[in-house]
Amino acid sequence: MDIVIIGLPQSGKTSLFNALTQGKSDASGAAGGAGEMRLGVVKVPDPRLDYLAGIYRPRKVVPAEIRYTDLPGPEGMAKSQGISGRYRNILQSATAFLVVVRAFEHDAVPHPAGGVNPARDLETMLTxxxxxxxxxxxxxxxxxxxxxxxxxxxxxxxxxxxxxxxxxxxxxxxxxxxxxxxxxxxxxxxxxxxxxxxTDKKIIAVFNTGEDAGELSIADLDIDTDLTRGVGEVSISARIEAELALMDAAEAAEFRADLELGESATSQVIRASYDTLGLVSFLTVGDDEVRAWSVPGGIPAVSAAGVIHTDFTRGFIRAEVIAYDDFYACGSMAQGRKEGRLRSEGKTYPVRDGDIINFLINT
Ligand SMILES: Nc1nc2c(ncn2[C@@H]2O[C@H](COP(=O)(O)OP(=O)(O)OP(=O)(O)O)[C@@H](O)[C@H]2O)c(=O)[nH]1
Ligand SMILES: [Mg+2]
Missing domain, CATH: 1.10.150.300 (Obg-related GTPase Ych/YyaF, coiled-coil domain)
Structure with a gap:
């Protein structure tokens, strides 16, 4: 899944990118400006994987991943807002966009359009x-x-x-x-x-609220609802989150508690991305690998198999499925089978979040 971060100049795109990717790169001033495009891979946190890894002790634990792209600042853009020729192919191949909307006041960083106005900026971007x-x-x-x-x-x-x-x-x-x-x-x-x-792609608005502003919501903005219906949303402070992302986990947790911040920007943005895109994770387990796979919720089991390997589509026989909660309650696959919670499903079975699936494949 490729998510591209877009937004007006100086809205906090690079700061958000750094928060998401725990990037060491400097988002302030020139370094966040023209020139390079950055790509970062974020592992989707999933406590279910940790639990399963504890049981299977596999050689590898592979979380689902989301790739984020931060486009260069305005100097690198051909024309308005960067939705322009030079980056069009990157925008076109995206799965979704994070649209960063400036809501923070900061005298040292004047708003290019004169004043902070989230409704205007979000509408501008969508338009x-x-x-x-x-x-x-x-x-x-x-x-x-x-x-x-x-x-x-x-x-x-x-x-x-x-x-x-x-x-x-x-x-x-x-x-x-x-x-x-x-x-x-x-x-x-x-x-x-x-x-x-x-405009066929899913959109998550990220309100960059800065240090003091409270949460913002699309519903409270004076903006054409034809444009915003179905758009996901998150409120964060990109700069604080970028700083916290550089700390070790314990230190960051302490600051988070002190500042009364909720979940990390990464968790919030990832959850909003999954919700907005209608994605779920199914899990595969074994001694070799415990792994999470993101797929659109409800896709047929045969398509989910195809995500693992294209050949699996052709060779699909059936899927053994147990819901994560059932597995957790039983403690093992064998017990799950005994209690009848491990089910045998066919090609059309709609895959749900947290399904642990063993595909039986004719190779
Ligand atoms: N006070 C405050 N400043 C912020 C916040 N987020 C970003 N900034 C500042 O705003 C400026 C622009 O931030 P960037 O993250 O570089 O924004 P950008 O959208 O990547 O900018 P360009 O790539 O140049 O368009 C920097 O000086 C940041 O430190 C925030 O939450 N609060
Ligand atoms: Mg930038």
Missing amino acids: ELSFADLEVLERAATRLADQLNKTKPADRPTVVRHKDAVEKARAGLENGIPVRRQSFTDSERAVLVNYQLL
Whole structure:
């Protein structure tokens, strides 16, 4: 899962990236500005894995991972807000965006737009994503209209179908509805995936509240709900979290208690990401490896097997499944089997969070 951090200049993107990745890089001033793009891999904390590792004592424990990307600051951007040509392919290949919204007051860091206004900034960012998609769809529509003139009559229906899907998405966007909230037929979807549209991606707003401001919520902002429906949200102080991320666990916990901060930014952002994306984790266990895998909640067991190895899709026989809580209550697979809590499931079984799965594969 690739999550790209976007937001207006100086909103705290690099500070958030450092908080998430416990990066040693300096987010202040020049180092957080132009130039390099940063990629960091965050292991998803999961106490279930720790418990299972204690039982199986495997050679490896592999948590699920999320990759975060921090784009260079405004000097590196071609035009507004960075949703522009230079980084378009990175934005297009993202699974979701964290949109950092400045809510902190800080005299030394004047807001580029004059004053702190989270509603305006979030709306600006969401609108920018729509504009970027509109540009792509308009160009596609023109190209397809052109192509239609040159196409043999027999092949026209395909082009027409393609063009209609593009026009439909474009009309929806012009009415202010992001592509993720428009409804399409499967065949329209199949056309539109090719464009990797930015408003088709899930979004988590990260309000960077600074030291004093309280939590912010989208519901309290004066902003077009067509844009924000389904957008996840988190309130944190990116700078404090970036500093805490550099401390050892005990020291950070002490500061957290003193400052009356809740969960770490990493935990909050990861939870919001899972919720917004509808992801769950299933677990695999063994002497060799105990591992967590993130998949969309409810995907069929055969697809979950395919996440482990593409060959597993073809060779799928069945899945032995026990819910983590049941395993915990039983203490072992053997006991789970004895008590009938270990179930045998077929290809279509919808995978749930915390399922411990043993796939039986015909190789
Ligand atoms: N007071 C305060 N300052 C912050 C906070 N978060 C970030 N800053 C400051 O705001 C400035 C910009 O932070 P960055 O994390 O570099 O922001 P950015 O969005 O990566 O900036 P660019 O990449 O240049 O667009 C830095 O001077 C930070 O120290 C915060 O929560 N509180
Ligand atoms: Mg930055």
